[in-house]
Amino acid sequence: MSEPAEKTVEDSAEPKVAEDSSDTQSACECDCTGGCGSEPILIEPDLKFKEDLIEYGGDTFNKCYQCATCSAACSLSTDVDPFPRKEMIWTMWGLKDRLISDPDIWACYYCGDCSTRCPRGANPGELMMALRRYAISRYDWTGISRLLYTSRIAEVGAIVVVAAIVVALFVISGAFTPERMLTDHVSVETFIPHQLVHYGDWVMAGILTFFLLTNSLRMCRFLLKGQKIPPSVFVSEAKTFIIHMATQKKWRECESKSTRWLKHFILVTGYVTMFTLVMFFLGYLQTDGSEFTWVSILGYYATAAILFFSADAMISRVKKKEEIHKFSHDSDWMFLILLFLTGLTGILMHAFRLLDLALPTYYIYVIHLAIAVPMLVVEVPFGKWAHLMYRPLALYLKAVKAKARDLEIA
Numbered sequence: 001m002s003e004p005a006e007k008t009v010e011d012s013a014e015p016k017v018a019e020d021s022s023d024t025q026s027a028c029e030c031d032c033t034g035g036c037g038s039e040p041i042l043i044e045p046d047l048k049f050k051e052d053l054i055e056y057g058g059d060t061f062n063k064c065y066q067c068a069t070c071s072a073a074c075s076l077s078t079d080v081d082p083f084p085r086k087e088m089i090w091t092m093w094g095l096k097d098r099l100i101s102d103p104d105i106w107a108c109y110y111c112g113d114c115s116t117r118c119p120r121g122a123n124p125g126e127l128m129m130a131l132r133r134y135a136i137s138r139y140d141w142t143g144i145s146r147l148l149y150t151s152r153i154a155e156v157g158a159i160v161v162v163a164a165i166v167v168a169l170f171v172i173s174g175a176f177t178p179e180r181m182l183t184d185h186v187s188v189e190t191f192i193p194h195q196l197v198h199y200g201d202w203v204m205a206g207i208l209t210f211f212l213l214t215n216s217l218r219m220c221r222f223l224l225k226g227q228k229i230p231p232s233v234f235v236s237e238a239k240t241f242i243i244h245m246a247t248q249k250k251w252r253e254c255e256s257k258s259t260r261w262l263k264h265f266i267l268v269t270g271y272v273t274m275f276t277l278v279m280f281f282l283g284y285l286q287t288d289g290s291e292f293t294w295v296s297i298l299g300y301y302a303t304a305a306i307l308f309f310s311a312d313a314m315i316s317r318v319k320k321k322e323e324i325h326k327f328s329h330d331s332d333w334m335f336l337i338l339l340f341l342t343g344l345t346g347i348l349m350h351a352f353r354l355l356d357l358a359l360p361t362y363y364i365y366v367i368h369l370a371i372a373v374p375m376l377v378v379e380v381p382f383g384k385w386a387h388l389m390y391r392p393l394a395l396y397l398k399a400v401k402a403k404a405r406d407l408e409i410a
């Protein structure tokens with residue numbers, strides 16, 4: 001069978017369909033891109049969007065000739081909500097607003113099955129990843145996310161600035177003075193009282209929560225697009241959000257028998273454990289003695305999970321063996337490097353303290369926080385970590401919309 005010629009929106013998409021207007025809603029509800037026999041709708045493709053998407057890692061979509069192999073290959077794609085082929089088409093057509101409002105970009109866990117099977121090397125899995133980066137930058141009302149995703153200098157600059165603020169706070173607190181830097185034995189509590197660090201933690205957590213929640217509300221607005229849904233449906237479907245946030249269990253349905261779900265799950269439990277310890281039990285972590293406590297066991301578990309699985313992911317990206325690691329956006333590297341260094345400096349500080357090496361303990365503690373804080377400030381509300389919130393939220397809103405639709409039909 002001869003291969004169909006490659007077509008792109010520039011040479012094939014006339015007449016075009018109007019994007020995301022109330023007219024679009026009334027003329028066609030099925031998102032079929034015109035194949036259902038509904039009245040054709042004029043679109044205004046956003047060609048700038050296609051150029052922009054390249055900066056977010058989506059640069060192969062024009063190779064797609066729409067054979068639909070990818071949707072057939074994806075174990076998570078359904079007849080009702082097929083993907084990723086429709087996202088390929090929408091991207092080629094420049095339907096930016098539809099894509100930002102599409103919960104299916106979050107239903108993809110990037111297992112890579114579709115990219116492996118794509119006969120054109122159009123890399124639909126990476127396109128879905130790029131669309132998620134793009135969507136994150138549009139949910140973020142501050143514009144910071146967009147800047148960080150599209151400029152390496154801005155991303156590195158933001159990390160350096162936050163790290164400098166952390167060091168400055170140590171200086172302002174008077175930590176780097178002879179009275180506070182005891183050298184005859186390690187006393188982290190004298191160097192920087194844990195209560196002071198706690199206050200900083202809570203302020204930072206409050207700011208991050210504010211940005212993450214306000215951005216999530218914007219995401220809800222995009223995905224619900226003013227749809228009227230009974231409040232009881234939001235309550236009855238809340239379990240969907242909790243289950244997906246805690247387990248990401250749909251990932252296990254992907255066809256490739258990869259161990260990635262398990263690795264990701266252990267990594268997430270690692271940094272959730274570490275985050276909980278730092279936020280609520282810092283007094284047990286930041287001790288001056290070397291006695292063994294239950295917090296130490298949790299700390300070792302979290303550190304081991306973070307170090308092992310972030311190193312594993314970096315090695316895989318260097319080797320480019322797995323489909324999903326063949327392409328790495330700058331933000332992927334930045335996240336993994338910061339995560340690994342946070343774990344490494346944390347365990348080094350612990351070792352120096354147990355060895356009673358006073359000055360190395362104090363300096364590595366400052367370095368540890370100068371890495372961990374920028375990682376949290378930059379990655380949680382504006383970067384890669386945001387998917388831990390957005391994916392379960394999208395799946396929840398998808399379930400809410402489906403339930404509301406069922407109620408309407410009934």
Ligand code: SF4
Pocket residue numbers: 063064065066067068069070071085088117118119120121122123124
């Ligand atoms: S398998 Fe590849 S060429 Fe076929 S529709 Fe999917 S992305 Fe396009």
Ligand code: SF4
Pocket residue numbers: 073074075076077083084107108109110111112113114115124125128254
């Ligand atoms: S990467 Fe995996 S989950 Fe995502 S669309 Fe492709 S096959 Fe489906």
